[in-house]
Amino acid sequence: MMPHVVIVGCGFGGLEAVRALSTAAVEITLVDRTNHHLFQPLLYQVATAGLSAPAVSAPIRHTLRRQMKRGNLTILQAEVIGFDVATQRVLLDDDQALAYDHLIVAAGATHSYFGHDDWAAHAPGLKTLADAFTIRARVIGAFERAERCLDATQRDAWLTFVVIGAGPTGVEMAGTMAEIAQHTLPQEFRRIDSRRTHVVLLEGSDRVLGSFVPALSQRAREQLARLGVDVRTGCTVTGIDADGVTYETRSGAAAQHHRVASKTVIWAAGVAGAKLGQALAAGAGAMVDRAGRVIVKPDLSLTGHPEIAVIGDLASAMSHPDDPRQGKPKPVPGVSPAAKQMGRAAAANLLRRLRGAPTLPFRYIDHGNLATIGRKAAVVDLTVPGIGALRFSGYFAWLFWLFAHIYFLIGFRNRLIVMFDWAWAYWTYERSARVVAQPPSPPAA
Ligand SMILES: Cc1cc2nc3c(=O)[nH]c(=O)nc-3n(C[C@H](O)[C@H](O)[C@H](O)COP(=O)(O)OP(=O)(O)OC[C@H]3O[C@@H](n4cnc5c(N)ncnc54)[C@H](O)[C@@H]3O)c2cc1C
Incomplete structure (x- = not known):
């Protein structure tokens, strides 16, 4: 046997x-x-309505259909x-x-909410398709709620988005949300001006994209600022509730306490x-x-x-x-x-x-790191054999990021769909997956 x-x-x-x-x-x-393999690097695109779920996932049975033919594989959901x-x-x-x-x-x-699991209800993280749907409904629903809101303070809270954690996912989410507010929505609302949206990116350490070299972190920060993202580093989050986020900064031994009123908080900090x-x-x-x-x-x-x-x-x-x-x-x-x-x-x-042969120790071959910040902005840190480090940012980094992700996506059909959706979005600023089945959250008490 x-x-x-x-x-x-x-x-x-x-x-x-x-x-x-x-x-x-x-x-x-x-x-x-689940019944699907998920391409997590593009999940933030589902959460921000740029791509639909089937573009970034593939049924496991279909993905492994060639292996199934060999007769030694059983798949169980x-x-x-x-x-x-x-x-x-x-x-x-x-x-x-x-x-x-x-x-x-x-x-x-x-x-990981660092021991504060109660924050999860107010600040969903992004890991599965279900998470992406939750975040997408909250982000799109927030603009709908702002349009209905008669109270100016509440309206500002609906138009304030806080992303916690400035790793690649947090940076991608914040950059894309700023882009939606600035370019996709302005013509579509009557009572609110979506360009007044405030996207805050909170980070505990002193720089964004901490896994990149400091020069690329700095470029990423500048690119985020250009998109209108309010980047705040050195911030330790101390509380999250239905109405916003509290955090602490330090100068010397003294702690300063801050509050951002926001109805939409996204957790991209702990794994x-x-x-x-x-x-x-x-x-x-x-x-x-x-x-x-x-x-x-x-x-x-x-x-x-x-x-x-x-x-x-x-x-x-x-x-x-x-x-x-x-x-x-x-x-x-x-x-x-x-x-x-x-x-x-x-x-x-x-x-x-x-x-009966001896096993070998694992060796990771690191080809480098990529992160996109938004339209036409990304940072690339590659290790090229025989050359060494190749680092660049901006438009060409964004093009590199784009083609690398299309190349690694599973399935020819998915690659075509993503290429088409991105090309369409590039020219029109439209986001193809904005249809949300859930109603926006109920009016605040
Ligand atoms: C939003 C996001 C963006 C990312 N971006 C990048 C990026 O740009 N570049 C990059 O290199 N990496 C990125 N990553 C990290 C990368 O996706 C992970 O390192 C990678 O997915 C890890 O692969 P894995 O096989 O260990 O786990 P996963 O790919 O997470 O797969 C785990 C599988 O186990 C299944 N499973 C879990 N628990 C159970 C259970 N109890 N019973 C049955 N099944 C179970 C799940 O359904 C899932 O299919 C990103 C991750 C996220 C969340």
């Missing part, structure tokens, strides 16, 4: 692991709670609720259990490993790091459990250089190329183990 591999999660890591294993003499069961590591079983939400010989867990990450990681770690005697990610061995397996690998955003992994003279191991970042590379590496190590 062929060994049975269970893979949990069909994001970037899980999908790559399935692809790498499907030609091997193994039986694979892939489990995901189910929620994994835990693991029985001792008997090697994955526990599903309907009381079923899947026995495995090898397990790859790629369940991704979730939002933590999916809850499933803690269940796995508890069962397998593994450790989790401060962000709730499972600490893995150099070959991505768990200590004492070579049959279990954890990959992608759920793994706290180190990249090991081929030659120790090239430097110390470095933490692997939570980005899609890293998840894909881990998916391939975990599959290769699993096959090595089946052959």
Whole structure:
């Protein structure tokens, strides 16, 4: 009988692991709670009505149709609720259990509100399609509510948007919301002037896009300012409620307290490993790091459990250089190329183990970092083999970002749709996915 591999999660890591294993003499069961693979890097476009959901996602069964033909892959849409590591079983939400010989867990990450889970109701984060629909309804609904609002103070609060966290997602969200207010909506409302919209980007550290070099962070800040985004750094959020955000800044030992009245707050600040990681770690005697990610061995397996690998955003992994003279191991970042590379590496190590060969430590090949800020503005920080760092910003960076994302999208049809929608939006400023089924939120008391 062929060994049975269970893979949990069909994001970037899980999908790559399935692809790498499907030609091997193994039986694979892939489990995901959704029926689609999601291209998260373009999710903010769904949240800001630039793209529709099917443009940035693809049905798992269709994506893996070629692998299905090989006859060794089963796909199950189910929620994994835990693991029985001792008997090697994955526990599903309907009381079923899947026995495995090898397990790859790629369940991704979730939002972290740094111990303030009550903030989630007022400041949704962006991780799934459902999150994107919630944010889109709130953003579009806020302009509708402002148009109906007779009280000037309340109207200003409806026209104030706060994004918390100035990483790539926060910067993309803030830049795009400013663009919508300035260019898409001005002709469409009678009582309000959408150009008076105030987009505030709050960041705890002293610069935006902290994973980029300081010069590119500075360029990004200037590009955001040009779009009209009010960037405030060095701000620690201390409270979020239905009417706004409170935060603290420090000068020396003294703290200053501030308040922004806003009806629409978006959380782009904290990421933590999916809850499933803690269940796995508890069962397998593994450790989790401060962000709730499972600490893995150099070959991505768990200590004492070579049959279990954890990959992608759920793994706290180190990249090991081929030659120790090239430097110390470095933490692997939570980005899609890293998840894909881990998916391939975990599959290769699993096959090595089946052959009785030693496994290899994981090495992350970092090709660089991209972030867009809005129309015609982006920053690019590439590592080009043989040349070194290639850094640029502005219009050409934006074009580079655009084509890179189209290239990496799954499915020819999706690429065509995205190209068409972006070209249309470029000339008309129109956003193609503004139809929202939910009514705007009820009038404030
Ligand atoms: C808004 C946003 C923008 C981003 N932008 C970029 C970017 O520009 N560039 C970049 O490189 N990276 C970006 N990232 C990060 C990148 O998307 C992640 O690093 C990558 O998706 C991680 O892949 P993964 O396979 O670990 O997890 P995911 O892709 O998140 O996949 C996890 C899968 O597991 C499934 N799952 C989770 N829990 C369960 C369960 N209990 N039972 C069954 N199934 C489960 C989920 O449904 C999902 O399909 C972005 C992320 C977000 C959220």
